[in-house]
Amino acid sequence: MTATTPSVPVDPSVLPPYVLALKERAAYLPEAQVARVLRAYEVGAHAHRGQERKSGEPYITHPIAVAGILAELGLDAETIIAAILHDTLEDTELSRADITAEFGEVVADLVDGVTKLDKMRFSNRQEADAESFRKMLLAMARDIRVILIKLADRLHNMRTLGAKDAPARRRIARETLEIYAPIAQRLGMNKFKAELQDLGFRSLHPDRYRVISERIRAALGNRREVMSKIEHALAARLAADHLPARVVGRIKSPWSIYSKMRNEHKSFAQLMDVYGFRVVVDSAMSCYMALGAVHSLYKPVDRRFKDFIAIPKANGYQSLHTVLLGPFGAPIEVQIRTAEMDSVAERGVAAHWAYKTDSGPANSAQARAREWLSALADSQAHTPSSAEFIENVKIDLFPDEVYLFTPRGDILALPRNATALDFAYAVHTDVGDHAVAARVDKKLLPLRTRLESGQLVEIITAPSAVPNPAWLEFVVTGKARTAIRQYLKHLQHEDAVDFGHRMLDRALDALGTNIDAIPTKALDRFLEEAKLRRLEELLADIALGNRMPDQVAHHLVALRGGGRATTAPHVSEKIRITGAERGVLSFGNCCHPLPGDEIVGYLSSGKGIVVHRVECPNVAEFRKSPERCVAIEWDRDVQGDYRAELRIEVINRPGVLATVAAAIAAADSNIENVEYVERDAAAATLLFAMEVKNRKHLADVIRRVRRTGVVSGAYRYPL
The missing domain is CATH 3.30.460.10 (Beta Polymerase, domain 2)
Known part of the structure; x- marks a missing residue:
């Protein structure tokens, strides 16, 4: 071994007081394991020789103190040995192979896991390095002892924070309050949590x-x-x-x-x-x-x-x-x-430690922590974005729980403000995906209903029901959010491939060719240059505005042979939209286009096509980038509800708002929001946001509103 000392029995009479204190705390371990712990001290002291802490003490006093904190919790020998060696891979010449040879693979894995966590720096919870935080939580999922060592390390660092300068104290204290104390709480370690919070508070706000x-x-x-x-x-x-x-x-x-x-x-x-x-x-x-x-x-x-x-x-x-x-x-x-x-x-989780043994059941905190960590691992597998994964985890780290009953009498714990839909996804992803309503204490209620502790909840499903983008506005649990986004991304990809195909066909048609006329070799060469694996990825990229269809068409024609094509006039038919392509299409909030309006599409990178009315004041600016403008029109058969806004001028008298709202409701339109734009003693101007089917439906609403007798003017907004 290159960096360790020869293995000889440790003489207790020459041990420093801090090592004797650790030996006393670890007395619950068998004698052979205590000898291994003392051997770890020898190896660690040799590896850290010459290194000092900011306080001037030998560096080895810190890992020994961390091991002592874990010994007070009654943890196993591997965890205590790993705590003694937790800084060696990062700060000394000791290698993973050395640790494996002397103490085994389990200890080496633990030290390696903690070393990766030590490289993380958080300025606060919002700005946490998402990818590093994700790695930390997944290291926990693989072996929860990694985070126990990290929490003990953090606790000792907080106890000795006085040696650091003021900016470092504040940064470490904020990180402790916003990252590590909540994790200790989530693992049920209230004593750790309380001390971390008080030490963090003392350093952050002395x-x-x-x-x-x-x-x-x-x-x-x-x-x-x-x-x-x-x-x-x-x-x-x-x-x-x-x-x-x-x-x-x-x-x-x-x-x-x-x-x-x-x-x-x-x-x-x-x-x-x-x-x-x-x-x-x-x-x-x-x-x-x-x-x-x-x-x-x-x-x-x-x-x-x-x-x-x-x-x-x-x-x-x-x-x-x-x-x-x-x-x-x-x-x-x-x-x-x-x-x-x-x-x-x-x-x-550290109470009555029973790590991965069949000798007895784990305590409820250990069982629940493993369930939580297992769910985290499952969630991250379906969440490609680190930031999105962390957003889901934060919900789990800062919960005020409500406790709910299934019809079979099982109990589910969900965060405060959880809805019936969150409950459905907590039962099973398939139940959530096909949910249509809920019976809460035998009363039929919508999925967005917020639940309270003690309620009995039954989810009603239908095979034809599917997740809706609007669901993301009211679910609060990470599991529900991940499952809905996963389904919508799958749908979005299918819609994007179809829409991208139509856009590329139209661009190629303008050049006098079509996708079937492009040789496979030319297509494969383009995909290779663009670092894309399949044609579907290219088509989805076009629909989402990441590639311009005209540029792709010109490039494909050039690769086919005969030089780069010259631009031909766009004589192709407009692309028809049904409005159901919600993964690819969005509708401009500046003009609120409706079925029946003349429309134009603008390719926005990452968002796909944003639909605007032709008379929208922003269209003049869009026309300056003709390659991003897409010729589109409404299909004959358009379904769904679309947002529209009405500016209504009324005589200011009691009951006028109710009269106008009743007229809008009588026209089968749902009011989303109402606000006063102007108001004085004689008159008022109201802005109604509502849902309508199409331009004709909006005209019907306006007619009914004008007939009320309290309205002096009703106009679509913006005009």
């Missing part, structure tokens, strides 16, 4: 942290006697009911106070005027008995009880939460849980 900390200390000084009385009363009540329990007062952290003050617009006094206690009992049944006991001592506050034992949170957290009205008129928040639940609440 003055705010100091003021709030001082006010908490002052408030606690005045409250200790009250807290002690309540604690003794709770303990006595539980003892009287023969319920062995541990009662502990809970103190809010500076970060949680600051977050609630900012997000819930509450004062410091409002937040501190709440007493918090945790009751730890011996079994789940005892939790419910303890709940009855505390409710008999102090009256519960209505609608402030939550049962996270029967319905655990998405990260595996289990507890009973209740709010009581205390003896001094202040609310008392009580959490009731077993010792096992308390361990999972504090340490999440």
Whole structure:
């Protein structure tokens, strides 16, 4: 081995104090594994020799401290060894082959995974390097121990952040609050999350942290006697009911106070005027008995009880939460849980570590974390864009869950504001794709209905139903968004290929030829030059505005032989559109074209054809790029609803808006939006956005509006 020391037994008498502390923390491991951990220290110390931290300490003190944090969680020897060596691949001459030879493939994989994460730099959640963040989450999906090492590494760095300069402290603190603390929360590691948040808050906003900390200390000084009385009363009540329990007062952290003050617009006094206690009992049944006991001592506050034992949170957290009205008129928040639940609440996936073993069932946090990571891996396989993938993950990292029941009694946890359609996709992608409506508590409701905890939801499907682009406007879960986009992209590709074929045919027709007359060799040569694999890719590129059909036609004719073709007048027929080519076509918001209007298409790169009315004021500008203008017209049979806007001048009197809206509804038009453009005592001008079938339908709406007797003018907008 090139960079490691000879393997000799470690003499405990010469070990530095920080290594002895790690040895004590790892005493739960078999003796042979402890020897491997000490050997890892030897290898790491040799590899990092001569290196120092910013504080002046030997560099090896940092990886040993990280390993100590993980040993406190009771993790396996491989994880602790990998933690000791986690910086060696990046910062020393030690190679992956060296680590594999000495400690095995598993440790080498873990060190390699953490090394890749260490190369990431986030300025904030919005500007996160999407591709790197994606790699981090996929490394987690392959082996969750990678992120446990990274979280412990981050925690120790936050504890020793004082040695860094101010800009670095702020950057690392913001990254911690916006990336790593939420991941710790999602993995159920509340103790890690709380310390990361408070250390991040202290470094990012030192003055705010100091003021709030001082006010908490002052408030606690005045409250200790009250807290002690309540604690003794709770303990006595539980003892009287023969319920062995541990009662502990809970103190809010500076970060949680600051977050609630900012997000819930509450004062410091409002937040501190709440007493918090945790009751730890011996079994789940005892939790419910303890709940009855505390409710008999102090009256519960209505609608402030939550049962996270029967319905655990998405990260595996289990507890009973209740709010009581205390003896001094202040609310008392009580959490009731077993010792096992308390361990999972504090340490999440790291509680009672059982990594990939059949010796016993994983705890609920581990099982749910693996489900989440498995879903992430599945999602990224169907999401080519890193930024889109991260957008979906952020939804999962910052949830306020609602808990819903399927008709079979299964429980699904979804983010707050989830809709019936999100529920459908959570059940199965096929259910979501064919959903038409939902029965929520046996009441028939539309798919866009927002759901609330405790509802029973049944999805109604139809084989003919398919995803709709409008669905993306109201779904909130990453799974639903990914599935809808995947379906629409498939449809878009088919539409784009068909439309691109028509555009290229028309361009070739103008040159006196057609696609069938282009030899296969010439076509293959063009595709090779353009770095395209198939003709379908070329046609889709044309339809989406990434290539100009006229330029492609000229190039193909030139490759066929006989030199580059000269431009001929465009005598071909216009391309007919049905409006159903929504993956390729979009409609200009500047003029809102309707079936029946004379129209022109403009090729916009990446968007495809944007349709405008011929009289649209922007068309003059488009004509300056004739190669991007596409001659199109409406087909005879056009289906669907199209947006139109009406400018309506009315006499300003009570009930006029309702009168006009009734006239529009009577003409079978759906109103999307209404706004006042101008208004005075005598008259007002309203702008109505609505859906109509075509130009004739809009004319019918205008006629009905003019007949109301309260309208002095009604015009299509823009004219």
